[in-house]
Amino acid sequence: MAKKTSPLDPKLAQQLEGKLLLRKEIPFEDTLFDFLLEKNMLTPIPSIVKTLFRKICQRCGNRTNSRFAKIHDINRKHGAWYCRNCLMMGRIIETEPLYRWNGQPFSWQKHEAACTWKGQLTKAQAKASEMVRRFILQPESSLLVWAVCGSGKTEMLFSGIEEALRQGMRICIATPRIDVVRELLPRIQQAFSAVPIQALYGDSAEKQGTSQIIIASTHQLLRFEHAFDVIIIDEIDAFPYHKDASLAFATERALKPSGTMIYLTATPRQKQRTKMLLKQLKHVFVPTRYHGYPLPVPIMCMCFALQKNLVKGNPPRAFIQWLRLRQNQQRQLLIFLPTIALTEKIASNLSELLIHEHVIKGSAEISSVHASDPDREQKISLFREKNLFVLVTTTILERGVTFPAVDVAIIHAGHSVFDEAALVQIAGRAGRSADDPTGEVVFFHDGKTNAMSRAVRSIKKMNRIGRWL
Template structure:
């Protein structure tokens, strides 16, 4: 959706910044934009990135990196504007405002606008475009809810619920990669071996294939995500760091302990959005395993159903 606007701005000699609170979003966007705009100088700025100068016409950056700039950009695009830490950190909001020129255009992107944005949109104070369908025209995968009794205590004891095991053995398309979300770093570390063993026993993976666990402070985080994207891993278990902004062509998504407080409505909608992103496989499975429904689970599922209803009318 952004390419026409970026192309038009570049032709006019404008300077553009595309920022996101999430470093994984920037890492993913950089090679895609580099390929699409081969005649334009592009830099990706984030902690530990190889680019340092930050003087290119097109800048990709985490929102923290915008603190480096003052009235530098004609066009400022903030992707995942509702993501942590941007929406909670007034200094980041101020930095974004300062980075844009006085005469400039700012675009906000999100699939899950927070209350203040929804209110401004409803009152007509924030011009917006709502797009309920993906580029391939297929409806969003709707999460299925699976009750697993004593799920939280089972996971804490490195045990997997029967409902999860049954689903693994009966997936619609076993060739899809698996993206599994857990609520805590300690939990996903401990479950890595248990889930790997289960996948081997069910024949979902061979002895030569691998499952990895990844989390924010993982020193091998970038490498593991790249391996998964390149289909060198069959399964990846993760925290909410991969809830948004990353694209894998063919995955099934499972959320273990979906009723945990870390999985709010926006997080669950974004997590569900990791499935079905490719035109070649637009209908990946999304399963929320829980030991009791929450408002967040119900509201997330309803939001996706509502978007699909709007999409059917287009």
């Protein structure tokens, strides 16, 4: 016991440093916990701070009065406040403090040449990679890497991460999408096979977050405070990051004051574009894909009876004509639809039609996925292994996932869920491998929207810039 609780024990520091935790999230027995409190190695801080007119949740930064509620409490006449904003991470209540590590800081191991990835970067990638490395060495900086879909963003990070590991820094790769976390983990693990890496997301097996490199969904960063020297946020423009203010708050707080923030995106939002224009945010631009071929430019296709067809759950006629005339019939089909209800309806009708058209052999080769699908992970991996030929999906697969050779169709592209960023990202799913660097992208619509024409324009612009490099 005495040895376990010695203040020099670095394991405790590794586990608790840089976090804000509730008592029930700290997996120690009461004796050890009380000892730490007594030695002032854990400091309790109030979980909800009250000012004259508002309350502030110390974990998620929530200040909206309507997102707080009172819970009945025996010891308090008027009940106790709790935060409804971050309830899914475990309830924050006024009467239970958060704990912060106040002992000796943990010194992370320094790794010489940790990167085991032996690939070659293209010229544009190498330039961005060098920028990332330089910014990581420079304290208190932030950089936006604007790289088109399929340009190999992950590979550009490797030299930067290697440099950070050489300095003994702690690194976090955060992303709003759980699918992206799952996809990144094996790739990073392969590239840094000697370094312990953990993935944290809603229902991940790993909960502690004690490794030097952490890959996390941005929600998980709510539990961290001044923990990382480098935070890389992948897909900053994705839902829910650009909508939910508490996530931006969490990522900023999880970074050490001297740390480096690196944003990655293929489709920056207006806010970031303005910042870049005003030179408040440094950026590096990668306009070409890693295989050097241009991005597939979407074709827009008018369907006059689209609404009528969708009500019946049929695909539009133009879609069927396109199916027959596709250049490469061997490519898999990825079909995007705006709502969950439509995906299920269309998927069942489509299977008969596709069998009739000899595109697939049986109804087992087509499936649909959406956010609340329990088998979503499995279906995506089936599609990747080419066991499924057609996948009907909502916008959950718009980004971060790679399939080698697909043709992409968006049915009802004029719907409001398909904004410019979403359309550019979806178009970026096609032609991602060097073996099959082209692919068809078709928008089926019943009226061109601004988002559609902007998406096409921005893809064409990227291709134009890319040609000169």
